[in-house]
Amino acid sequence: LTCNLFVFVLIDSCGIFVFVTVYFCRNEVIKHIIHAEFAEWLGLMHYMEVLMMITSIEYTAPISDENVTVTDTKFNNVPARLYMPRKQSSGLKRAVIYIHGGGWCVGGSAMEPYDLLSRWTANKLNAVVVSVEYRLAPMYHFPVQFEDVYTVVKFFLQNSVLVQYGVDPNRICISGDSAGGNLAAAVAQQLLDDLEVKVKLKIQALLYPALQTLDLDLPSYKDNENKPILPKSLMVRFWSEYFTTDVSLQEAMASNKHVPAESSHLFRFVNWSNLLPEKFKKDHVYASPIYGSSMLGKKYPGFLDPRAAPLLVEDTKLLGLPVTYVLTCQHDVLRDDGIMYVSRLREVGIEVIHDHIEDAIHGVLMFITSPTDLALGHRVANKYIEWLNINL
Numbered sequence: 001l002t003c004n005l006f007v008f009v010l011i012d013s014c015g016i017f018v019f020v021t022v023y024f025c026r027n028e029v030i031k032h033i034i035h036a037e038f039a040e041w042l043g044l045m046h047y048m049e050v051l052m053m054i055t056s057i058e059y060t061a062p063i064s065d066e067n068v069t070v071t072d073t074k075f076n077n078v079p080a081r082l083y084m085p086r087k088q089s090s091g092l093k094r095a096v097i098y099i100h101g102g103g104w105c106v107g108g109s110a111m112e113p114y115d116l117l118s119r120w121t122a123n124k125l126n127a128v129v130v131s132v133e134y135r136l137a138p139m140y141h142f143p144v145q146f147e148d149v150y151t152v153v154k155f156f157l158q159n160s161v162l163v164q165y166g167v168d169p170n171r172i173c174i175s176g177d178s179a180g181g182n183l184a185a186a187v188a189q190q191l192l193d194d195l196e197v198k199v200k201l202k203i204q205a206l207l208y209p210a211l212q213t214l215d216l217d218l219p220s221y222k223d224n225e226n227k228p229i230l231p232k233s234l235m236v237r238f239w240s241e242y243f244t245t246d247v248s249l250q251e252a253m254a255s256n257k258h259v260p261a262e263s264s265h266l267f268r269f270v271n272w273s274n275l276l277p278e279k280f281k282k283d284h285v286y287a288s289p290i291y292g293s294s295m296l297g298k299k300y301p302g303f304l305d306p307r308a309a310p311l312l313v314e315d316t317k318l319l320g321l322p323v324t325y326v327l328t329c330q331h332d333v334l335r336d337d338g339i340m341y342v343s344r345l346r347e348v349g350i351e352v353i354h355d356h357i358e359d360a361i362h363g364v365l366m367f368i369t370s371p372t373d374l375a376l377g378h379r380v381a382n383k384y385i386e387w388l389n390i391n392l
Contacts, residue, residue, distance in 0.1 A: 048105040048138055048241060055102065058111040058369075067123040070115075076155040078148045079133035081109040083122035084165070092168035094127040094392050097153055101178030101207075101363070103238030104145050105137045113366045117381060125389050128165050130156055134183070137241045142302040145242070149183045150190060157191075157199040169199045173392050177365055178230075178334070179238070181209025185310040185341070192320045203391050205325040205384065208362055211337040212270045212311040213239055213303040217256040219272065219284040220335035227331050230362040235333050243302045252292050259289060260297040263304055269312050275340040311341055315348050323351045325387050327380070329360035353391075355383060 062070040062081060069084040085093070098121070100107050100114050109115070109131035122129045134148035153174065155161060162169050176184035188204045191197055216236060225232040233254070240250035252258035259266070273286035297304060306313045324345055328338040342354045357364065357380055365384070367377030 047237070048136075051106045052136070055106045055108070055111060058113070059108070060110055060112045060115045062110070065119070068119050070119070072110075075130065075152045075161075078152045078155075080152055081115070081118065081131040081133065083118050083129035083131070085122045085126045085128070087123070087126045089126055092171075093166050094125055094171040094173070095156075095162075095165070095167040096121055096125070096127055096129045096173045096175055096388065096392070097156060097184075098129060098131045099134070099149055099174070099176030099180035099183045100131065101176070101180045102136070103235070104142070104179045104182075104242040105238055107136075109133050112369045116369055117365060120381065121385055121388065124385055125392065127388075127392070128167050138245050141244060142242050142308050143305070145179075146183060146186055146307045150187050153187050153191070154194070154197055157197055159199065162199065171202055171392055172199065173203045173205060173388060174201055175205035175207070175388075176209070177207035178363065179210055179242075181206040181338075182211060182308075182310065185209055185211060186307045188321055189310055189313060189317060190307065192317070201322045203323045203325065203388075204321070205327075205388065206338065206341070207327045207365060207384065208329050208332055208334050209326070209338055209341070210235070210239075210334050211309065211341050213253075213309045214259050214266055214270050214312070215256065215272070215289070216253055218270075218333075218336040219276065219280060219282060220337075221333045222284065223282070224331055224333045224335070227333070228361055230333055232333050239303070242308065243300045246300070249296055249300055249303070252296055257290050257292040258296055258303070259292055260294040261291040262294060263297060264289065264291065266304065266312050269344075270340060272336055272340060275343040276336060277339070277343075280336060280339060311337065311344070315344070318345060318348045318350060321345065321350050323353075323391060325353045325355065325384070325391070327355045327357065327384065329362055329364055330356065330358045331360065332362040334362060353387065355387070 062072045064070045067086055069086060071082050073080060073082050098118055100109050114131060118129045118131050121127060130152065132149050132152045134145045159169065174184045174188055184204060185206055188201060221232050236253045237250060240253050243249060249258060267289050302308050326338045326342050328335045342352050345352045360376060360380060364377055364380050367374040368381055
């Protein structure tokens with residue numbers, strides 16, 4: 001395999017070099033951070049700062065085209081990228097509020113794949129798209145990310161704002177992938193109890209979402225521990241960084257011994273032996289949880305908060321949720337999170353469409369731009385947009 005090696009040299013204030021390599025291999029880009037952990041160990045920069053430098057390479061400016069007007073703006077002081085379709089229509093437009101992924105730590109609405117997905121959505125649905133630019137860990141921890149997204153959604157759902165953008169209040173969707181799917185699910189739940197919000201979401205779309213913090217040893221975590229894009233070690237790091245830079249939480253999560261005994265009642269919400277169809281259980285045998293220190297739960301209660309882990313709510317809190325689309329990928333540590341949410345939503349009577357992609361890994365919707373422009377990414381993106389078009 002012939003590859004061209006491109007080396008970026010990052011220089012800190014002391015003039016020490018950290019090398020990050022990017023391999024361009026045929027139609028795929030494999031971004032491999034050689035010394036991220038080493039740089040962190042030396043105290044040069046945080047591991048997530050290195051990842052953020054890599055994702056910033058994919059930044060694209062808010063450039064309008066013949067189909068969509070694109071602007072960077074703010075909704076109630078929270079940054080967002082706004083996509084307004086140019087196509088004329090006699091009536092009000094639909095709207096999609098999109099929340100990007102990246103483990104609450106990296107990424108952004110201006111990344112080229114997210115920008116393209118939002119353009120497609122706005123153009124093909126003739127819909128207003130609001131892509132939220134929430135603050136990231138480790139500089140900001142939970143609940144800041146949730147609050148940023150909730151602020152944008154609540155502001156946008158005001159009748160005066162909907163009128164300003166020509167949006168039909170009965171045709172609004174909230175959508176997100178990975179950590180964005182987590183935030184979308186949590187916001188949709190919170191809106192049900194917010195008496196100030198009169199406009200209701202018509203649908204929600206959760207794309208390979210992260211939905212629970214309790215059991216990080218699910219069959220999907222075991223089956224896909226070392227799969228590309230999101231190995232278990234990175235997902236554990238994302239989860240722990242969402243709440244704190246204290247490595248004790250990360251270490252406890254890595255061994256699946258982070259939940260205190262006094263929170264044992266929450267495990268019924270993520271008991272995969274009851275919630276997963278047989279085909280996903282395979283040869284795995286459910287084991288009783290091993291409890292961790294009470295101190296972690298007291299110091300970082302966020303990982304037990306439904307706003308961070310939407311699967312941890314009572315069934316009554318699921319009633320009233322809108323029609324839901326859940327996309328899961330077979331080769332993904334987060335596969336079982338999405339499937340368990342499908343089971344729980346269906347049990348309480350919520351209409352759910354579950355799209356399971358057998359040949360996909362986590363982040364498949366990122367593979368729609370050059371040089372990682374793959375047919376699989378386009379196929380999944382088209383399925384998602386087609387569902388939106390039919391149901392919104």
